[in-house]
Amino acid sequence: MAGDRRATAGNVIAQRDVEKVFRADELSAVAIAGTAGIGLEIVRLFQVELEHYEKLEGRTLSLEGKANRLAALIRGNLGMAMQGLVVVPLLAGFDEERAGGRIFSYDAAGGRYEERDFHSIGSGSVFARGALKKLWRPGLSAEDAALVCVQALYDAADDDSATGGPDLIRRIFPVVAEVTADGFRRLPDEEVGAVAQSVVDGRFDSPGGPTAPLR
Amino acid sequence: MSMPFYVSPEQQMKDKADYARKGIARGRSVVVLQYDDGILFVADNPSRALHKISEIYDRIAFAAVGKYNEFENLRLGGVRYADVNGYTYDRRDVTARGLANLYAQTLGTIFTETNKPYEVELVVAEVGDTEASDQIYRLTFDGSVADEHGYVAMGGQADAVAEALKARFEEGMSLSAALRAAVQSLEAQDSDRHLEAKALEVAVLDRNREHRLFRRLPAVRIEELLGDSAG
Numbered sequence: 001m002a003g004d005r006r007a008t009a010g011n012v013i014a015q016r017d018v019e020k021v022f023r024a025d026e027l028s029a030v031a032i033a034g035t036a037g038i039g040l041e042i043v044r045l046f047q048v049e050l051e052h053y054e055k056l057e058g059r060t061l062s063l064e065g066k067a068n069r070l071a072a073l074i075r076g077n078l079g080m081a082m083q084g085l086v087v088v089p090l091l092a093g094f095d096e097e098r099a100g101g102r103i104f105s106y107d108a109a110g111g112r113y114e115e116r117d118f119h120s121i122g123s124g125s126v127f128a129r130g131a132l133k134k135l136w137r138p139g140l141s142a143e144d145a146a147l148v149c150v151q152a153l154y155d156a157a158d159d160d161s162a163t164g165g166p167d168l169i170r171r172i173f174p175v176v177a178e179v180t181a182d183g184f185r186r187l188p189d190e191e192v193g194a195v196a197q198s199v200v201d202g203r204f205d206s207p208g209g210p211t212a213p214l215r
Numbered sequence: 216m217s218m219p220f221y222v223s224p225e226q227q228m229k230d231k232a233d234y235a236r237k238g239i240a241r242g243r244s245v246v247v248l249q250y251d252d253g254i255l256f257v258a259d260n261p262s263r264a265l266h267k268i269s270e271i272y273d274r275i276a277f278a279a280v281g282k283y284n285e286f287e288n289l290r291l292g293g294v295r296y297a298d299v300n301g302y303t304y305d306r307r308d309v310t311a312r313g314l315a316n317l318y319a320q321t322l323g324t325i326f327t328e329t330n331k332p333y334e335v336e337l338v339v340a341e342v343g344d345t346e347a348s349d350q351i352y353r354l355t356f357d358g359s360v361a362d363e364h365g366y367v368a369m370g371g372q373a374d375a376v377a378e379a380l381k382a383r384f385e386e387g388m389s390l391s392a393a394l395r396a397a398v399q400s401l402e403a404q405d406s407d408r409h410l411e412a413k414a415l416e417v418a419v420l421d422r423n424r425e426h427r428l429f430r431r432l433p434a435v436r437i438e439e440l441l442g443d444s445a446g
Contacts, residue, residue, distance in 0.1 A: 044302065048298055048301070048302045051298065051427075052295075055269070055270055055271070055294045055298075056291060056294055058264075058266065
């Protein structure tokens, strides 16, 4: 899971180093798009609720349980969403029962939808999804998956004014996190920096990014 | 017509205290001690599901002896208190001192205002950045709090265990040395008691970890540690 670092207030870039991808618990990650204040609050509550359940019951929630809980939190924001303060999360986690990763997306009313293979949310998500469609393939390694994410974010930033690209001047890179059976890991800045650098370098030769074979 | 007997408050309190002490002494012991990287909790408890040692918050853990339903009730209250406070304010605003106060109030009220006191004894411990800033609070059934340093033994034959622990405890012990001292002390409950890794519940608050410092040690790791220190 990866997210760019831009926050906007109207046409102004409000912050260049905001974080939109979070550790939900040891085996899941959550990202937000939309109204930042509400999104951050929902993430905070979600994190506490997962930990609270874990401590009370002595076991972690099932991934479905986490997905449902997040749906309820988003549904609780429906009133605010109707007034324009929409927030939409993305949940990805390792399902211990199925021994594999799963992705859940949401609508503003709290509808929960399981996605296959990949998904994107936010203002630049249409462009990111186009890139993901061409770059994703089954059996990607963790390293390659991170590269695919950064490529997709680059394409989103290329065409969407509210998505920030990798900032090589200020050394501000996307937040990239992986969740495996061993737990949540946020990639350190050096690692993402190297990936971002290679993506930017590649774009000098091919501004549209890697080309897919036509036939 | 029968006359109600007069029982003096002194007698009433004494009876309640005796009752609670008896209940606590019936079970098995738990020890809590400091080691170089944090705080170690060891319980003579073969159950993998019914814990006597639990995580409360990032740096805080809980150990209890006595009646399961009673201390489980207190544990749940503690987790709720910690999570609500951490969410309302900030994670660093949840402290063992605050939690110990809450438990003291609860236990004190139950002891004085109900007929049956809780038959429990608790330890609330918070690991600090250094050994000097570790905090260990011991709470008894009547709500009294003691600020302990080094080690605590409670439940079952607590005096015998504390005696054995006193002889073995040293400041700045390694994890394996501390675990060995704890297990040997727990074996002092009975003359012929021998504790295997499977019969132990062991957990640590390790100051070198990140975020949530509480961790249970699986039987394999316990065996390894006990083996280490034997050599």
